[in-house]
Amino acid sequence: MSNLIKGNAVIGQSGGPTAVINQSLVGVIETLKGCRSIPKILGANHGVRGIVENKFFDLKDISKTDLECIANTPAAALGSSRDKPDEAYCEEIFKIFQKNDVRYFFYIGGNDSADAARIINEMAEAEDYELRTFHVPKTIDNDLRVTDHTPGYGSAARFVASAFAGEDRDNASLAGIKISIVMGRDAGWLTASSVLGKIDDDCGPHLVYVPEVTFSIDKFCDDVKAAYDKHGRCLIAASEGIKDSTGTPVVVGLAERLGHTVERDSHGNPQLSGSGALGDFLSEIVKQRVGGKKALRVRSDTYGYLQRSFAGYASPVDQAEARECGRKAAQLAMDGSQDGTVVMKRATGDKYKISYHRAELKDVARHTRDLPAKFINKAGNGIMAGYVKYATPLVGDLPKLGRIF
C-alpha cells in the first residue's frame, strides 16, 4: 500500500453519454471503495461544471445492489457536461481540488475529456500538488486513438445492427425505399455497424454512406435506383454528418435547396442529432428524382438518441469492458501511476481477447480516428468484410433471424 497517497477522489462524466458509461463509473467506485487512504469518493454533478460549482455526490456508501442497478443504466448517472474547460476554468477546478483535498481525479469521457484531464494534471505538476489524474475512455463514436475500440461503441453498434436487421425485414414486408440516419458527425464507425445483422447478401442496408466519403446527391440517386432495381427494395444507412464536396454537411445544403432552415448552435454548427431533417430531405429528393411519376413508398427514420440511451439492450461484451476500464484506471492510480488513460489491446489470433493498459493522456487528447479507408468499399457506398470481422466480437451475440423470401 506504499504507493497510495492519502486524500479524496473525484469522479466525473463528460460528453454525450453511452449505454455503459455507468459501468466505468461503478468500476472506479468499487475499486476505490475499500481503500482507507481515500476517505471520500465524490461524484461531480455534470462533470467539470459540478466541480467548479462544488456540487458533489458522496459515492462511498451506495450499496452493491444499487451500484449494479446504476451500472446497468444508460446515460451519465452523475450528469454530464459539454463544457470544454480552458486554462482559467481548469484553474478553478484545481482550486476546488485543493480545498477538498482531492488527490485522485477520474474523468470518464471522450478526447476532450482526456484533454481537460491533461491540462489539470499539468497544472498540478506545475504547482507541485500531488494529484493522480486518469481518463477513462467512452464514446459511441469509436473515434479515440491508441485503443482498439472505445467502451460505449459496442452497445451503440449492437443497437444499430439489430435495428437494421429488423428494418430490412420490415422493408421486405412492405417493399419500398427506407432511409435511416445514424449518429456520427465526423466518423462513420457507428453507421458501419448497420451491416452487422445482415442475414445474407440480399439483405439491407444495401447502401451505406459515411462522413469519410464525400456525398454526392447525383451519385446517391443513381445508387438508390440501381439497388431498388436489383433487390425490389432499398434500405439505406447514412451518417448524420455526411458532407458534400465543399465539406458542408449535406443537411445544410439540402435545407437551402428545399427552402428549409436548419438550427445552428451558438458556435454556428448545424444541429445534426435531435432532428429528423436530413432523413426527411433525402426522402424528398428520392421521391422527386428516383420515384419521378411513379408513387414510390419512401420513408425515413432518424435513430436519434436511442442509439446511445436505449435501456436493456447493451452489448454484454461492452458492459464488461467498460467496467474493466474503470477498474483499471482506479487500480493504476492506487498503484502509484501519476496520470494516464486506459486503452484496450486486442490479442492477435482468432480468439477475441482484450487486455487493458495505461497510455499517455496526450496521445488520446484532442485527436480523433476516422473509419479507415480499408473498411469502405471502392464505390464509397458500402462496408467491407474486414470491418465485420473487427466489429462482430464487440456487439455480443445478435438474434438468430430467418427469412422465407
Add this chain to the structure above:
Amino acid sequence: MSNLIKGNAVIGQSGGPTAVINQSLVGVIETLKGCRSIPKILGANHGVRGIVENKFFDLKDISKTDLECIANTPAAALGSSRDKPDEAYCEEIFKIFQKNDVRYFFYIGGNDSADAARIINEMAEAEDYELRTFHVPKTIDNDLRVTDHTPGYGSAARFVASAFAGEDRDNASLAGIKISIVMGRDAGWLTASSVLGKIDDDCGPHLVYVPEVTFSIDKFCDDVKAAYDKHGRCLIAASEGIKDSTGTPVVVGLAERLGHTVERDSHGNPQLSGSGALGDFLSEIVKQRVGGKKALRVRSDTYGYLQRSFAGYASPVDQAEARECGRKAAQLAMDGSQDGTVVMKRATGDKYKISYHRAELKDVARHTRDLPAKFINKAGNGIMAGYVKYATPLVGDLPKLGRIF
C-alpha cells in the same frame, strides 16, 4: 379426426408488421404440419395480393430450426399488404382458392384483415364451398375489440418503455426538453407505454399526449414550461396522430403555421410515420414559445419503424402469446370450427394468466378500440396507474435501473 376436411391451407399476413407476427405464422404452420388431410401449407406472398397473383411459398418442408429463426424475426416473413379487398377482389381470391383446392385460410392481421376474412367466408358459404376461415390478431396499436390485448402490442410497448426509460436518464445527463414521437394514428395505447419503465415519479416522460385527447399548442407550451420548472428538464411522449380541436392532425396544422408541407398519400391522408416532421415542428414551437430568448436545449426524436421492427428485444410474453394465437386458430379449424378469430381473455385475480378463445369475425372486423378515458389523467397529459397495472405483464421484465440524482 372426423372433423377434418381434406384440402390445402393458405396463410397470409397483412397490414403493418409487428415483432411477433411470425410467431403466429409459425404457430399455424407447426399445428397444421403433421396433418395428412392437409397436403399443402401455402404462404401467400404479400397477403391477399399474393393470393390473387397466385404467388405462394410451400411452408410444409421448412425445418424446425428454420421455423424457430423465422418466428424470432420481426416483420412479415411472407410479406405483407395494405390492400383492402372489396367484394370483387374477394371473388378473385375465392377463385384461386377453388383452383388450388384450399379449404383452410388463416389471415394474420388487424381489423381490416378480419373484415377481409369475413367477406371471403360469406362468399364461400353462399357458394356452398366448404372453407374454414380464421383470423389471427396482430397489431402494435392494441386497438382490436373483444380481446384483452393484441399480439404485437407487448413487444412494441416493451421497446417504447425501454426507450423512454433510457431517454429520461439521457435527458437528466444533459438537461433539456426532449420530445419523442410514438406510433399511433388514432389510438394512444402505444404512447401510454412510455410510462412503464419509470424508475420513480420524478422520471420522465413527464407529459404524455395521445390522439384521444384534443391537443392544444397553448396548453402544451404551458405544460412543458411547468414540467421544466419543476424537474429541471422535461421529457415528452406524443402520439404521431395527435389532433387539434377540428380533428386535423397536429402535424398538418403546424406545417402550415411554420410554412412547411406535409406529404399525403393517394387518399389524402397525411404521412405520419417515416418522417420526423411532427417532432421537429413541436421542437420549433417550444424553442420559440417556452425558450424565448433563453437558448433552451430542445431535441426531438421520432421512434419510427423501430417500434415494430427492432430485432432482439421482443417481449417474451408477447412472443409466447402470438405463437399460441396461431396454434389456437389452426386447432379450431382442425377441430371443425368454420370461422372466427382468436381472442385472449385475462383471468381475474392478481396473477397474470391468459386463455385463448374463438370469437366471431364480425365482432372484431372494422371496429377499433381507443385507450379508455380511465387510463388518461384529468389534465389530458398523463397516464393513470390503472394502465400500468394493465400493461406491465405484457411487456416482460424490464431492465432494473438506478439513479444517483
